[in-house]
Amino acid sequence: MDISFILILALAAGAMFLMTSRTRKQQREAQNFRANLAPGQEVMTGSGMFGTIVDVDEEADVITIESTPGNQSRWLRAAIAKLVEPPVAAEEEADETSDEDAAYGSADPDAGTTSGDVDDLVVPDDLSGLTDGGSDKDRGRRDDGTDTK
Secondary structure (H helix, E strand, O other), X not given: OOHHHHHHHHHHHHHHHHHHHHHXXXXXXXXXXXXXXXXXXXXXXOOOOEEEEEEEEOOOOEEEEEEEOOEEEEEEHHHEEEEOOOOHHHHHHHHHHHHHHHHHHOOOOOOOOOHHHHHHOOOOOOHHXXXXXXXXXXXXXXXXXXEOO
16 A cells, blocks of 8 residues: 555544544533523523523423513423523623723823714715825826826
8 A cells, every 4th residue: 555545544534533522522512511401590592592491301301491471381402502691791891891981081182082083083975085186297197107088
């Protein structure tokens, strides 16, 4: 056998191993996630339905979800896609952003642009106002130097 053929086979075997190991790891994580589902957790199904887990039937592998108060539906455990993160993290992120915005808005006007300068900004409707006048001699010329007439 040729050495290049053996090398190609080794590379193919290595690639197959890497792909299958990632897939097995993802399947293991999904299995652990679904095995640890408990009542009271906010979840989203694979079809996009949000709700709170009310009951977990281990024998039938069925989870009861309450989407709105009094509206319960039963789902297979495999249909649960992910846990919904609590909104507390979003509030903390919003607080950090508002602190940064406040610091930016209180900047010295001579140091850079502040939120007050946005009102003075003029945006042209077309590109004709963006070109400089140039000389009368250059007005009849294209960019490549040829005359337009």
